[in-house]
Each structure stands twice: as C-alpha cells, then as structure tokens.
Amino acid sequence: MESLIHTTTYGDILRLTGPEWILVMTALVVLAASFIRSSSSTEPCSTRTLTWISLAGTMLAGGVLLFNQPLGIVKGDVFFVSEGTRWVKLGILLLSVLSLWLHLGTEKRLNHQGEFHALLLFAVVGMLLLVGADHLILVFIALELTALSLYVLTGFEKNKSISSQTAYKYFLIGSVSAALLLYGFSLIYGVSGHMHLTDIQLAIASKPTDSLLALGLVMALAGFGFKIAAAPFHMWAPDVYQTAPTPVSSLIASASKVAGFFVLGRFLWGGFAGHAGSIHWTNWTTGWLPLLGLLACLSMLIGNLSALKQTNLRRLLAYSAVAHSGYALLGITSPEPLGPSSVSFYMLTYGISIVGMFGLLQILDQNGGAGDFKSLEGLRFKSGWMAACLMILILSMAGIPPMVGFLAKFNLFIAALKGSSQPMGLILLVVLALGASAVSLYYYLKILKTAFCTDQTEGDHSIQINAYQFTLVSFTVIGVIVLGLFPGPILSRLTHAIGI
Amino acid sequence: MSALGCFLCPSKRPDLSRHLALFGTVISAFVALFCAATYTPIDGNPVVDVTKWNWIPSLGISYYLAADGISIVMVVLTGIASVAAVLFSWNIEDRANEFFGFFLTLIGGVYGVFISFDLFLLFVFYEIAIIPKYFLIAIWGSTKKSYGAMKLVLYSFVGSSMALIGIMGAFIVSGGVSFDLNQLILHPYTPEFQQWAFPVTFIGFVILAGLWPFHTWAPTGHVAAPTGASMLLAGVVMKLGAYGALRVPMTLFPMGAAMWREELALLAAIGIVAGALVALVQNDFKFIIGYSSVSHMGFVLLGLLATTETGLNGAVLQMFSHGILAGLLFAVVGRMIYSRTHTRDINKLETMQLGKQFPFTATVFLIASLASVGLPGFSGFVAELHIITGAWASYSYLALMAGTGVVIGVAYSMRALIRVFWSSDFDSSTPLQTTLPGLTIQEKAGATLLIITSLVVGIYPRLLLDIIAPSLQSPLLKPLLDQGNTL
Numbered sequence: 001m002e003s004l005i006h007t008t009t010y011g012d013i014l015r016l017t018g019p020e021w022i023l024v025m026t027a028l029v030v031l032a033a034s035f036i037r038s039s040s041s042t043e044p045c046s047t048r049t050l051t052w053i054s055l056a057g058t059m060l061a062g063g064v065l066l067f068n069q070p071l072g073i074v075k076g077d078v079f080f081v082s083e084g085t086r087w088v089k090l091g092i093l094l095l096s097v098l099s100l101w102l103h104l105g106t107e108k109r110l111n112h113q114g115e116f117h118a119l120l121l122f123a124v125v126g127m128l129l130l131v132g133a134d135h136l137i138l139v140f141i142a143l144e145l146t147a148l149s150l151y152v153l154t155g156f157e158k159n160k161s162i163s164s165q166t167a168y169k170y171f172l173i174g175s176v177s178a179a180l181l182l183y184g185f186s187l188i189y190g191v192s193g194h195m196h197l198t199d200i201q202l203a204i205a206s207k208p209t210d211s212l213l214a215l216g217l218v219m220a221l222a223g224f225g226f227k228i229a230a231a232p233f234h235m236w237a238p239d240v241y242q243t244a245p246t247p248v249s250s251l252i253a254s255a256s257k258v259a260g261f262f263v264l265g266r267f268l269w270g271g272f273a274g275h276a277g278s279i280h281w282t283n284w285t286t287g288w289l290p291l292l293g294l295l296a297c298l299s300m301l302i303g304n305l306s307a308l309k310q311t312n313l314r315r316l317l318a319y320s321a322v323a324h325s326g327y328a329l330l331g332i333t334s335p336e337p338l339g340p341s342s343v344s345f346y347m348l349t350y351g352i353s354i355v356g357m358f359g360l361l362q363i364l365d366q367n368g369g370a371g372d373f374k375s376l377e378g379l380r381f382k383s384g385w386m387a388a389c390l391m392i393l394i395l396s397m398a399g400i401p402p403m404v405g406f407l408a409k410f411n412l413f414i415a416a417l418k419g420s421s422q423p424m425g426l427i428l429l430v431v432l433a434l435g436a437s438a439v440s441l442y443y444y445l446k447i448l449k450t451a452f453c454t455d456q457t458e459g460d461h462s463i464q465i466n467a468y469q470f471t472l473v474s475f476t477v478i479g480v481i482v483l484g485l486f487p488g489p490i491l492s493r494l495t496h497a498i499g500i
Numbered sequence: 501m502s503a504l505g506c507f508l509c510p511s512k513r514p515d516l517s518r519h520l521a522l523f524g525t526v527i528s529a530f531v532a533l534f535c536a537a538t539y540t541p542i543d544g545n546p547v548v549d550v551t552k553w554n555w556i557p558s559l560g561i562s563y564y565l566a567a568d569g570i571s572i573v574m575v576v577l578t579g580i581a582s583v584a585a586v587l588f589s590w591n592i593e594d595r596a597n598e599f600f601g602f603f604l605t606l607i608g609g610v611y612g613v614f615i616s617f618d619l620f621l622l623f624v625f626y627e628i629a630i631i632p633k634y635f636l637i638a639i640w641g642s643t644k645k646s647y648g649a650m651k652l653v654l655y656s657f658v659g660s661s662m663a664l665i666g667i668m669g670a671f672i673v674s675g676g677v678s679f680d681l682n683q684l685i686l687h688p689y690t691p692e693f694q695q696w697a698f699p700v701t702f703i704g705f706v707i708l709a710g711l712w713p714f715h716t717w718a719p720t721g722h723v724a725a726p727t728g729a730s731m732l733l734a735g736v737v738m739k740l741g742a743y744g745a746l747r748v749p750m751t752l753f754p755m756g757a758a759m760w761r762e763e764l765a766l767l768a769a770i771g772i773v774a775g776a777l778v779a780l781v782q783n784d785f786k787f788i789i790g791y792s793s794v795s796h797m798g799f800v801l802l803g804l805l806a807t808t809e810t811g812l813n814g815a816v817l818q819m820f821s822h823g824i825l826a827g828l829l830f831a832v833v834g835r836m837i838y839s840r841t842h843t844r845d846i847n848k849l850e851t852m853q854l855g856k857q858f859p860f861t862a863t864v865f866l867i868a869s870l871a872s873v874g875l876p877g878f879s880g881f882v883a884e885l886h887i888i889t890g891a892w893a894s895y896s897y898l899a900l901m902a903g904t905g906v907v908i909g910v911a912y913s914m915r916a917l918i919r920v921f922w923s924s925d926f927d928s929s930t931p932l933q934t935t936l937p938g939l940t941i942q943e944k945a946g947a948t949l950l951i952i953t954s955l956v957v958g959i960y961p962r963l964l965l966d967i968i969a970p971s972l973q974s975p976l977l978k979p980l981l982d983q984g985n986t987l
Binding site for chain 1: 650661
C-alpha cells in the first residue's frame with residue numbers, strides 16, 4: 001500500500017472523505033433547491049427533480065469512490081479508507097441509488113420533499129462513515145447520524161397516526177440501544193484505556209476477560225443487534241417495514257444492514273479478537289462468539305417461525321430479514337478475510353433482492369393492494385412480468401440456485417465452517433441454519449403459490465407499472481441472476497480487497 | 501455431450517410450446533443415445549470429461565461436466581423418459597407454455613445432476629430440479645395438490661440440506677481447495693468423520709429415492725402430480741436420490757458405508773416389503789403405483805448397499821428399468837384412464853369394462869406390470885435378479901425379504917390388473933354403458949417407446965451392462981467395492 005496517505009492537513013482529510021462530502025453537499029443543494037422551487041411555483045412537481053439531483057450526487061460519490069479514491073488513514077486513526085471499505089461503500093451507494101430510484105417511481109406525494117431527500121442522503125453519509133470508522137466515538141456518531149435520519153424518515157407521513165406511532169417506537173427502542181452501546185463503549189474505554197480498535201486490541205490482548213469488559217461487550221453487542229435487527233432486538237423491524245415510506249424501508253432493509261454488519265465484524269475482530277472464545281461443539285469457552293452464536297440462533301428461529309404466521313407481506317419480509325441477519329451472523333464468526341467478505345457479499349446480494357421486492361410491493365400498493373397475500377392473488381394473470389420477477393426474487397431469498405441467494409448463503413456457511421479455529425466447529429449452527437432455511441421455504445413458497453396457483457378471477461384488471469418501477473425491478477432481477485451465474489469476479493475481488 | 505448443456509436453460513415457451521418441448525426432449529434424447537453409443541473409456545479411465553471451466557475460483561468451484569458409464573445410463577434414461585413424458589402431457593391446455601417451461605427446467609436439472617462431477621455443481625442442479633416440481637404439482641395437479649406439492653418440496657429440501665452438510669463437510673475437511681470429485685476422492689477421510697458424514701449425506705440423498713421411513717412424500721406427491729410430472733418424478737427424479745447417494749456419500753466415504761450399510765440395507769428391505777404390502781390394500785389406482793415405486797426403489801437401494809459389483813450393476817439397471825416402467829404405469833393410470841374416466845377408485849373402475857373399451861391400454865398395463873414384477877424378457881427381471889444375487893452375497897436374509905417383496909408385487913399388480921380391466925368381463929352380455937374417448941396417437945407412441953426400451957434391455961442387458969461395468973472399476977468406486985469385498 002504505497003499510495004497510503006497519513007493525513008496531516010485538512011486537504012488530505014477532504015480527499016479521503018470525498019464521497020461523504022459530495023453527499024453532504026448534495027443534501028444541502030437539494031434542501032436549497034426545494035425552497036427555490038416552492039417559492040417560484042406552487043406546483044409540487046419538483047419532487048422528481050430533487051430525486052434526480054440526489055441520484056446524481058450519489059452516483060458522483062460512487063464515481064469518485066471507484067475512480068479517484070486515495071487510500072489512507074486519517075491522523076489519529078479515526079477514519080480509514082482501504083480497498084475493502086471502498087468496495088463495501090460502493091455497495092452501499094448502489095443500494096442507495098436503487099432506493100432513490102424507488103422513490104422516483106412513487107406516485108404518492110409527500111410534503112417537505114427537500115427534507116426527505118436531505119435526510120435520506122445524511123443517512124447514507126452516516127453509513128459510509130460507519131464503514132470507515134476505526135474509533136469508537138466515530139462509530140457512535142456515524143450510527144446516530146444514520147439512526148436519527150431514519151427515525152425522522154420513518155415518521156415522514158405525519159398525517160397518518162400509525163406512521164408517527166411507528167417512528168416513535170423505532171426512536172424509543174433505538175435510543176435505548178444507543179444508550180446501551182454508549183455505555184458499553186465507555187466500559188470498554190474504562191478497561192482498555194483506548195478508543196481506537198487497534199489500540200484496544202493491543203491493550204487487552206494479554207488480559208483475561210474480566211467482567212467489566214464482558215459487560216461492555218454485551219452492551220455493545222446489544223446496541224449493534226438493534227442496528228442489524230437481530231433477535232431479540234428486532235421488535236422495531238416489522239412495524240417500520242410496514243409503515244415507513246417504501247424507499248425508506250428499502251434503505252433500512254438493505255444499505256443500513258450492509259454497513260451495520262461490516263462495522264460489527266470490524267468491531268469484534270478488530271478490537272477483541274483475543275476474547276472471541278469458542279463455540280466449537282466439543283470445546284466451548286467464554287467470549288463473544290457464544291453470544292454471537294446465541295444471537296444467530298435466536299434470529300434464525302424467531303425470524304423464520306414468526307414469518308410463518310404473517311399475512312402482511314411487508315411484515316413477513318421484516319421477519320424474514322431477521323432470519324437473514326441470523327444467517328449473516330454466522331459469517332461474522334469467521335475472521336478476515338473470509339468472514340467480512342462473505343457477510344458483505346451476502347448482505348449486498350440480499351439487499352439487491354429486497355429492494356426489488358419493495359419495488360414490487362410499491363407497484364402492488366399503487367394498484368390498490370393492501371399489502372397482504374390477497375393482493376397477490378391471480379398476479380400471474382394480471383402481470384406475467386411481475387409474477388416472474390417475484391418468483392426469481394423470492395427464490396433468491398429462499399436460497400435456491402441458480403439465483404445468487406443460494407451462492408451467497410453457501411459462501412457464508414463455508415466461511416463459518418472454515419473460519420473458526422477448528423474446521424467444522426460451527427457445524428451445529430450451520431445445521432440449524434439449513435433447517436431454518438427449510439422452514440423459510442414454506443412461507444416463500446406460500447407467497448409464490450398465491451401468485452401462481454390461484455385461478456383467474458373475473459374483473460381482474462391489469463396492473464399499472466411505470467417506467468421507473470419497471471427498470472428498477474428488472475435491474476434487480478437481472479442482477480440476482482447474473483450474480484448467481486457469474487459470481488466469480490466480484491466474490492474474489494471482494495475477498496481480495498478485504499484481505500489486504 | 502456438451503450439447504446437453506444447451507437444454508439446461510429452457511426459454512419460456514410460446515404457444516407452440518408442446519412441439520418445442522417435444523423437439524427439445526427428442527433432440528437431447530438423441531444426443532444422449534449418441535453419447536451412449538460412442539462412449540468409450542479413455543486410457544482405461546471410464547470418466548470422460550466434457551467441459552471444465554473455473555467457475556468460482558475463490559471457492560474452488562468449477563463447471564465440470566463429465567460422464568462415466570453410470571451417468572451415461574442415467575442420461576439415456578432421462579432422455580427416453582422425458583420424451584415419453586412430453587408425449588403424455590399432450591393434453592395440457594391450460595398455461596401450456598408455463599407447464600413445459602417448468603417441465604424442461606426440471607429435466608435440465610436432472611440431466612445436470614447426472615453429468616456433474618463437481619459436487620457444488622451437482623448440488624446446484626439437484627436444487628434446480630426441486631422447485632419446478634412444486635409448481636408442476638401445485639398448478640396442474642389433482643387430489644390435494646398443494647398439500648402434496650408442499651410436502652414433496654419440503655422433504656426434498658430437507659434431504660438436500662442434509663446432503664449439503666455432507667458435501668460442505670467433505671470440502672472443508674479435505675482442506676477447502678476444490679469441489680471436484682476427482683480431487684476430493686484423494687483425501688483420506690478419517691473413520692470418525694465418515695461415521696457421521698456418511699449417514700447424513702446418504703439419508704439426505706435417498707430421501708428423494710423414497711427410503712423407508714422417509715418415503716411418505718412419494719405416494720402423495722405422485723398422486724397429486726399431473727401425469728407427465730408423476731412420470732418424471734417416479735421415472736427420473738427418484739433416481740436422482742439414488743444416483744446422488746452412489747456418487748457422493750458412497751464414493752467419498754466408503755468406510756462410513758461399511759459401518760452403516762447393514763442398518764440401511766435393512767431399511768431398504770423393509771421398504772420393499774412395506775411398499776408392496778401397502779400397495780396391496782390401496783383402492784386408489786394411482787396410490788397402488790405410488791407405493792409400488794417405493795417398493796421398487798427399495799430394490800435399487802438394496803443393490804447399492806450390497807456394495808458388490810453385482811449389486812451395483814443391478815441397482816443401476818433397476819434404476820433404468822424402473823424409470824421406464826414406472827413412467828409407463830403412471831402413464832396408463834393418469835393419462836389413459838384417469839383423464840377419461842375421472843376416477844381412480846378401482847371399485848368404480850371395475851364397473852366400466854375398461855378391458856373392452858381400451859384393449860391397447862389393458863395390454864400396455866399388462867406388459868408393464870408383468871415387466872415390473874420381473875417377467876423374464878423385460879428389464880425388471882435382469883435388474884432384480886442382479887440385486888438379489890448381489891444382496892445374497894452380503895446379507896442373505898435381506899435377499900429373502902426382497903424375494904418376498906417380489907411375490908407380493910405379483911399379488912398387487914394382478915389384483916389391480918384384474919379388477920380394473922377384466923373383472924366385469926365375466927358378465928359379457930352387458931353392453932358397454934359409456935363410451936369414452938379413444939387413445940390418441942401421442943399416447944400410443946409414448947407407450948410403445950417405453951415398452952420397446954424395456955424389452956430391448958430385458959432381452960439384451962449387456963447393452964447397458966457393458967457400459968456400467970467398466971465404470972465400477974474406476975478409481976472412484978474402487979474403495980467402496982474393496983470395503984464390500986472384505987466382508
């Protein structure tokens with residue numbers, strides 16, 4: 001890494017955080033633009049313009065990241081840019097672009113569009129910072145930047161009481177978890193005397209796990225668990241998925257998860273690798289790995305079993321997302337480079353398919369569906385294209401080849417089995433995960449059955465799909481298939497980049 | 501051989517989907533036959549490579565298609581059975597394009613499994629074959645179709661998950677370098693590992709082959725499925741399980757096989773007898789055939805678990821034979837009878853004088869059931885003879901059980917045959933009460949194709965045995981047979 005920058009000047013910091021700055025500026029521009037528009041004309045037609053501006057900004061940030069991003073560490077090791085973070089950030093930006101594109105397709109008009117876009121962009125900035133954070137304070141700030149923006153966005157439809165209620169619930173649970181996280185961080189600081197992950201690692205490597213440190217870790221894990229919607233910290237997810245504006249749910253479900261998982265992996269392996277413990281089935285020692293295993297088990301079981309009984313599609317997706325977090329936690333048990341790369345790949349591909357699903361749900365909503373199973377009935381006859389897309393996305397989430405969901409999950413299991421100190425140590429967790437997948441296949445097939453196996457009814461009218469929605473869903477479907485058939489290049493690049 | 505790859509991804513069929521589907525299956529069947537005809541082991545190694553391409557290098561996964569004698573036989577079976585199944589699906593009017601789309605995806609998956617020598621790829625194809633079955637049954641099926649479909653898919657999925665555990669285990673323990681079967685076989689797996697990996701993987705695969713007591717998906721699934729699909733299900737999909745069991749756990753974990761084979765062979769033998777006994781008391785014509793499939797697949801598994809050359813030869817032959825005959829039986833029941841009479845209750849069928857109305861059907865069923873109970877001259881006889889001989893060497897009491905199974909098999913076949921077709925003939929003075937539509941040319945063609953195949957193999961089994969036998973000498977199966985011979 002000869003081109004590595006060790007910053008001394010503000011100029012260098014600016015260069016390292018280029019994409020983040022671009023997004024912040026875009027957010028401000030959007031905010032300003034919304035005021036200009038509303039004073040010159042009374043038409044609320046500026047929504048799409050605002051979205052286009054935001055999209056342009058996000059893509060520009062992505063371009064900078066892809067072509068002109070120096071690698072380096074901000075002085076004091078607060079923030080760093082490496083090959084690995086670059087790729088993960090690109091993924092986050094891609095998912096953000098898709099979520100914004102979803103907003104282009106929205107026909108429902110909301111007030112305060114300027115704020116909406118600005119907050120959305122700020123949330124993305126938070127996620128990007130989170131990925132590069134190497135310092136507990138920055139981790140916390142970035143998490144809060146994302147979370148606070150998302151709280152507001154969730155409750156954006158102020159006139160609906162359910163919306164405010166959900167946002168309030170989200171905020172309450174979120175702030176409690178933030179408090180836990182902060183308290184955990186402070187305990188960790190108290191024990192180790194450091195705020196940098198690498199320093200913490202050095203400081204506590206030789207010490208035995210004492211109870212204060214353990215308490216700090218438990219609390220921090222609880223805080224992160226909220227972020228990635230792992231059971232038992234998932235209570236907010238179904239409500240938020242159901243009531244938040246679709247682009248916001250989609251952002252929460254995809255990009256914010258990617259960032260959350262990446263930073264969790266870094267936090268645990270970067271700071272506390274020596275205190276991992278072991279969950280080998282014959283050799284169980286204390287540490288954070290057993291905790292992680294517990295979270296994974298609970299998420300897979302609670303998520304899948306609760307999803308069985310859901311009738312609302314968004315709630316079902318939320319519970320299935322909890323289960324997916326459980327699978328991804330398996331990957332976290334494996335150190336670099338296999339663990340983070342498989343988890344990132346998994347969350348990215350899962351993000352793509354979930355954004356596509358939200359696109360389909362948005363189409364259904366706009367055609368008068370209530371978002372439950374009933375709105376899917378006869379979909380095969382109303383729109384063959386939608387039904388086919390639904391099938392591919394659902395099968396990908398269920399982990400059926402040749403869609404990418406299978407490969408990502410497989411890769412995750414391999415990482416979990418290979419990564420732990422003794423090979424095959426996590427076999428019981430993997431067995432549980434496979435069993436849980438069988439349970440999930442039941443409700444996924446139930447969705448497809450409703451769409452495909454109901455008879456044609458009289459009075460069905462065809463479904464209106466606008467061009468934005470069509471391109472979005474098609475893009476995700478193609479992505480899911482192409483990545484499934486040719487995952488080689490991306491997978492090895494990701495593994496390589498994170499390995500550096 | 502690589503031409504088969506072209507059929508792995510069928511495009512959505514337009515209105516002429518039937519002809520396209522027929523065309524596709526016929527072409528691939530010809531390709532399969534051609535391959536069988538030209539198949540010669542290269543340099544004494546019976547595994548002939550087709551394509552090899554580094555698919556996902558970071559995981560050691562390659563797109564590696566190859567074939568040995570066993571694969572070739574199975575591929576030929578798939579070719580013939582799929583052509584016949586398309587012919588017997590000619591009456592699908594409702595959403596025909598989707599039907600044949602799923603249908604061809606299923607067949608593509610099946611072909612893929614039979615010619616994959618990369619375990620990851622094999623598993624991918626195995627899974628690809630699962631999902632279309634759900635839709636084929638849930639959309640176009642009959643009797644409790646969504647229950648049958650869901651049960652079948654969940655059973656298959658749980659089975660394949662177990663198989664996946666074994667495959668991942670083999671990959672990790674061998675160092676996590678490659679999924680290539682030829683590479684994996686080189687790793688000496690410890691007996692402790694084989695002891696648990698073998699039963700998990702084996703049972704995972706044979707759930708799909710209907711091993712008792714994991715067979716309950718099979719009758720319900722077969723009964724619920726439309727004719728073409730049940731022909732494929734019984735004809736080739738159940739073979740996937742048995743083939744997978746031979747190709748993966750038995751090849752990789754021969755010591756595990758030696759440890760567990762007696763228990764598992766007992767299950768197989770119980771399956772033979774239990775399936776036959778249950779078939780004896782069923783009143784639904786299709787359930788009779790469904791349970792008879794369980795019984796016949798028990799023979800396949802018994803042959804495999806005999807782990808002798810004769811046994812394996814017999815198992816592969818029986819897979820082929822049962823694939824053809826089960827297809828034929830389901831075709832008779834589902835298409836020739838049910839779609840005309842709209843009942844499968846043999847008490848009702850008794851009154852319909854079907855023997856007079858459909859002499860061709862009656863003849864076909866007579867031939868098929870005789871062949872499947874092992875009349876010399878048909879494929880079933882050669883296969884079951886091999887299996888029983890092979891099993892005799894390993895465990896004589898199980899061979900006796902299997903023999904009993906054959907006898908019961910005669911009983912249920914004759915019972916069905918006589919009651920359905922000829923019981924009302926005794927009162928020949930009654931005129932025909934109802935006239936039902938006659939047979940179509942496609943049905944006759946399909947039935948003839950299957951009967952001829954069975955006859956050819958029955959009269960001249962060396963046609964297949966010559967292909968199978970050298971493969972048993974390959975380095976892949978040698979450790980297994982060594983284990984078998986030491987006993």
